[in-house]
Amino acid sequence: MRDFSYTRASSTEDARKAALEAGAMILAGGTTLLDLAKCGVAEPDQLIDISHIRGLDGIAVDDRAATIGALAKMSAVADHPEILSAFPAVSQSLSLAASQQLRNMATIGGNLLQRTRCPYFRDPSTFPACNKREPGSGCSAIGGVTRNHAVLGTSEYCIATYPGDLAVALVAFDAEVNLGTRTVSVEDFFLAPGDTPEKETVIAPGEMIMGISIPVSPAARHSTYLKVRDRQSYEFAAASAAVGLEFETDGKTVRGVRVALGGVATRPWRARAVEQALVGKVLTEEAIASAAALAMEGAVAHGANRYKIELAPRVIARALQTVGGLA
């Protein structure tokens, strides 16, 4: 048996301090950590349970921003009436993720930190080579079965897809994550693998996700999250898009637009080239199509995941058509 200690943190200060110790990991909803422990990827010596800390599960929306505590449950955020009206894409990204049972357990902080479903990452006994698990050991996915691997943001060290949905919507709408001592944008929070795929976020020792905030904006209010996959529920995205639109007063010229992609990149992927191509343009199917194609600049296929390069622009296009009233 692998022994580990379990302590219940009474405050965030406690938790952050305890988490500094070697082998310590923070436990919240447990839906990712227990899963990773079972397949031999996570081997904590200490679990710091933060789920009993009071006041970390709030959801508040004012005229400036939504503020969501790290311990708010996915289902609670998804169903929150003001999140639904001010940030439909955020609500949908949560509702379309995982299963109802998982959404009832999993927290927002933990959701951001969920780790890849790369099967090579998750099978250490058979595939010892994984740069994400063991820096410098190699990448077993390259040359293997790659249908679900990333085409954007990859490196020769890692092609694992960032699996989450929520973070895609957050990146689209310039959300920030509160790490206790500092606040960073969600986009900057996640790191591309580069030559250090083991480092997935900028979170530093002694830091902990305290919550997120999402600025209110016309584009966020006028947004959608489209997730495409073979199975209609409980499957990660083959490709997904969070988009939001703001029109000029003429109701057809794009004043502001947000586009982010999921299921195709190593981290939540803001598609700024698509956005820039649309701002100031009249939203038409043609304009959307030519803009959406820009999202795949620099995409690299590894065999069976080539379809994602075709698929992702179509997902962006449909999402924009839907929000823009063209679909």
Added chain:
Amino acid sequence: MTIMEPRKHGSAADGMVGGRMSRFEGELKITGSATYALEYPMEDAAHAVLVQSTIAAGRIVSVDTSKALAMPGVLAVLTPEDDLGLRACGDWMGSAAKDEPYYPLPKVVQFNGQSIAAVIAESREQASEAAKLVTFTYEETPSVTSFHDPNAGEGKLMPNLVVNWGDAEAALAAAAVRIEATYETPREYHVAMEPHGLVAKWDGDELTIWEPSQWSHGMARMYAEWFSVPYENVRIVSPFIGGGFGSKGQPLAYGAVAVAAAKRLGRPVKLAVTRPQNFTSYGGRAATRQTISLGATKDGILQSIVHRGMSETSIYMDYPEQTGAATPVLYKVENFSSEHRVVPVNTVTPGALRGPGKNPSSYGIECAMEELAYALGMDPLELRLKNYADHDYQSGKPWSTRQLREALTEGAKAFGWDRRSHEPRSMRDGNQLVGWGIGCGTFPVIRAPSEAMIRVLADGTVEVVSGSIDMGQGTYTILAQTAAEAMGVPVSQVVVRLGDSRLPGSAIAGGSMLAGSITGAVHKAAIAARDEIVGLALNTPNSPFAGSGANTLVVADGEISTTLADGPKVTIAEMMKALGREHLEIRRNTLSDDAQEAAEQRRAWTTMARVMGPTMGEFSMHSWCAHFAEVRVDEAFGTVRVSRMVSAFDCGRLYNPKLVESQWRGGIIMGIGQALLEEGLVDPRNGRTINNNVGDYLVPTNSDIPDLQVISVGVPDLNASALGGKGVGEVGIVGVAPSIANAVFHATGKRVRDLPITLEKLI
């Protein structure tokens, strides 16, 4: 052994055969009070955890167990270097066992994920952690990880699967219209909700095994042979099974390991096969490939079918997934040729998975028929009816019953097939392309003998006692209904005990043969029990009917009476009291007279020696079905959604339509998974099944399943079984995948010939 307490559902008529009763054990299951094998409380149990190979092929040079043995709580590590003392067991057919040892932990690795060691510890957690520390030194050898591997070759021809009549090649060459196409199905898995595992306990040389089993008697025999103990010494207990779908019909290597460990340690051993290990501890459906050529006249009369199929097998056993199983029986054709090959690759030996053979076979021929229909410009329904087989062209025998025409026409009516527009891509709903397709299915009637005991207790309870099993298909319920009807008692008075190899013998719950077989035995025993009570009532001096002058009595609704209006009327309990009997026991079987000796009976319950195929006798006997599928395809994304299905079945008489409809729907749901989602992904570099978990091996969720309308068009078939039913469990899945593939073609104009139809194949 478990006693099921039935509850009364609806009217008394529901309790008779044909009534729509809910499952007796349903409440136990949904409230969590049904005890599955691994939940069985066991004092002093040690826990075994399997260690599996991580290479596809090679020799194990050495095993280092020192680190594992040093871990707290670890009791033993079994490796290929341990001689567990097992002997080979005889096969399903009852052939004598080879006189050779059996090594459940082999020295030579034949596939990735093969069990090659086991760690036994005081707790499962201790064993799991120690299992990670067992290390192997391999001498790797070249491997072939799938039949797509260029080194896989063309495999071996299976001579007993060569079927020829007429001159198929010549007739094909002469045909005015020809199509030829190759269809593939990937490795598919059972993914039963309850993973495999067992608890094994020795008392001296007596062995009790709690293990989910589709065949308690057969498994008891094989364990007995492995461990060289008499059959009587082994008891398999399996009252509840969380789904089997063909995977739980025989003991497997992990079972041998757990039982050997229990013997060595002198204490009970519990072994749970993890979900990933379930993907390689026994075989799923083999990957298949088949090429079908059809020749027809211009007006659509089939002239020839040429079929060449192959399936993967392991490098140590030839198991054919018979791609030609349905091909010869679906249509009228005078010239036919079929061959099947097996291609050995480094995989666990494939096994039976719902609709074995018939399922991929029907996928091939039913896609090919629609391809022919489009080549002819003919409605696929019309083409099928035009080539309707009036008899079995393979055996030359008449059908016992074949309501496939009714399945096609009734199904078409319910579906609204006449509103179909023939051209592909001609039906739309917004940005969704809509398509309709048909797939016919069949499964043979396999007959087997069974035995059953009826015990009438002093309080009037009627016990049905059988070693057969219920894996969710409804055995408990239909046997209560059968006994209630035959005995003349309300079903609430019947108790059913199943799932124990010490109880009377039965057919395997496989090949859709159990229900037809065991209802026959229960019916026979219950009639005999009723006759016995009537005889005793007439002839026992203390009976209220003694001297009544009656020469027969009526048993109805739990009461015994004369045919006279003013005669005595007593309950069965009152009669038992009058007779001074604590219980009355009647045992009957459906074996032929020449098989009544004890040894022959044993052979019948523990092997397939007395099983009869569909054409043994005057008739050719099969269940039939026709599925009508509607799909919506989002062409931009390639996503396929099944939006509607109508399926019409001929399974003869239905013993309980509610449970039958559930089984049909279950089969259809599995078929939707097969068509659109399910595929074992194998890394070609090392043969690892990389999606060996239910997060990554996708089976349908509720959201993937539309309303499924099922229709029965069957008529009782008394040649098929004593009560007139034909098999229902397997046939439900057969024909679903082609109906969906055909609908996808109709929607998109794209013919996807390899399952599953995932989105990248359509964008």
